[in-house]
Amino acid sequence: MGAPNCLPRTRGRMTVMEINFEKGKELVPVIIQDASTNEVLMLGYMNRESWEKTLETKRSCFWSRSRQKLWIKGETSGHFQEVKEIYLDCDRDTLLIKVEQIGGAACHTGFRSCFHHRYEKGGWKISGERIFDPKEVYGK
Amino acid sequence: MGAPNCLPRTRGRMTVMEINFEKGKELVPVIIQDASTNEVLMLGYMNRESWEKTLETKRSCFWSRSRQKLWIKGETSGHFQEVKEIYLDCDRDTLLIKVEQIGGAACHTGFRSCFHHRYEKGGWKISGERIFDPKEVYGK
Secondary structure, three states: OOOOOOOOOEEOOEEOOOOOOOOOOOOEEEEEEEOOOOOEEEEEEEOHHHHHHHHHHOEOEEEEOOOOEEEEOOOOOOOOEEEEEEEEOOOOOOEEEEEEEOOOOOOOOOEOOOOOEEEEOOEEEEOOOEOOOHHHHHOO | OOOOOOOOOEEOOEEOOOOOOOOOOOOEEEEEEEOOOOOEEEEEEEOHHHHHHHHHHOEOEEEEOOOOEEEEOOOOOOOOEEEEEEEEOOOOOOEEEEEEEOOOOOOOOOEOOOOOEEEEOOEEEEOOOEOOOHHHHHOO
8 A cells, every 4th residue: 555645755855746736627726925024926827837927937837717717817917926945735736836036015906915914803804005097107 | 006916905003805706716725824833834724614613613624625515723633723813814815823722733744833844956845844744644
């Protein structure tokens, strides 16, 4: 009997494993975290193409589910995410990437983090810091 | 024309919005972060039932996609996740929950974080701290 799926074979401390794209219909969720503060900035999705593009350019590149196309984060706003560290989880189906967020904000609404609604007393309250005005950055 | 989908109506600083379960076939990804250190511990999925159970018990409760059942994190190991803060993203389709991780480790392999494979020079290297021996905790 082999090792459980979640425990990869090890060679020294290097592990022989690959991202499992099949589980999520060729997409894996990717958590983006600020490398300096550890604040979680957003969650995006990558397919193999955007994963390879991320490695090649050292900038976050996602698959846009709504537009069904490759999406280089920052291509419109100039607010790229410079990749600092990349992690894979035990099931090999989720990525965590630590980045330097150019422009200081990840959310297209101008907030530092996309997670700017905090649950309080049964409702959602705006929380966090708005860094830019989306009208100025996106012209709309 | 109404406001873009991502910008909820506001009443004072409270927003009238609901989690969008429909987008991901009744499941939303949930990032679990250590409330003290901001380390990302794992990513799970919630349906409405597990979301309500999480609110009711103030402990993380997920939907297990592999077992297709409600999964109270820690029900076998005793390593529950005490919920401290809950955030929703701009698209209303991803949750971020800050927790106190009982037992100090979130991963069933005994590591503090499920994200214990770090990408280096084209491969994955074991990274992070193993807190417990899974054989002792799960008996297997």
